Amino acid sequence: MDRKDRDSTFDWQEPNDYISWHINLAKSTNTPRELDPVLISRRLLPINFAAIHTTVFTVTNTLLDLVGSDPACGYIPGIAEECSRVFASEQWQWSKPALARLVRTDSAIRDSMRISGFMTRGMLRKVTAPAGLANEKAGWTLPQNAFVGTDVYSVHMDPEIYQRPEEYDAFRFSREREDFEQKVREREKRGEVVGDGEREELLRLKGMGLVTTSETFLPFGHGRHACPGRFFVSTELKMLISHLVRNYDIEPLPSRPKNKWFGQNVIPPMKQTIRVRRKADDTSPVPNAEMDGKAKGAGDGDGAA
């Protein structure tokens, strides 16, 4: 970077990555302390920690939830059909809007995060106010330095919020949206006007996407400190699942292997295996295109799917 600053003919292009952002920020805010390589690595490590095991647990859980479901539910063929259809319509090149159309895939990941989330207590916070925190209505107080978190598991398993909460339903969040979109398409075909009410309903249904946090969907936390990596991870997981279901036959398991609880965490069984076989007919003329890092605009901005 320094050399490029001194000599613009130097043949080097700055990578668009965390370390470069960090260095640029340190320079633009005149904080030379932040340029210390040891400090940079200390900033980077927690991000790696926040990003990697969370993603691995989530994709493992989604696969186990899918493979452990009754094949009669048709989840994997349904997702494969959606991925093939959208991928083909995009000339075998993922883009952010194309990934946003994978509503079944999105829903399959979302319901897995709800039912098989690795964190049963979320949003741990420390009370810093010297006077503590009081909830007069509920009749409790928390002293300074107390820790408080949210019982995420009970919210995700509440039958008043989710119908049959103990069941993994891969299309829980997409079924209604697909039906609604189909009806709107039919009305448009008949030349009928789509009104504000329908547009609002569509917005509500889009709000049931993976990256949308709420008081009732908490695997990414909620509010000010909600996971900023969720947009990236939604892109990554959809591409990964799409690649798998489009290119491999996956043998169903007789039942969903049990996750392991320890303390307030739940992790997938580490020794579980699944059987896959490469499909004879390759479904795209550009094999592995979606895994070659060619998704356009992936990871930036919002994107409720």
Ligand code: HEM
């Ligand atoms: C499926 C994968 C992931 C899950 C389930 C997840 C979940 C979470 C949760 C529950 C929080 C805490 C929210 C809170 O305390 O309010 C969090 C925070 C965070 N996550 Fe993720 N995360 C995932 C992937 C990622 C990735 C890929 C990155 C980075 C590329 C990332 C970066 C962060 C960061 C920097 C924070 C701290 C945000 C803050 O304190 O303001 N996460 N994540």
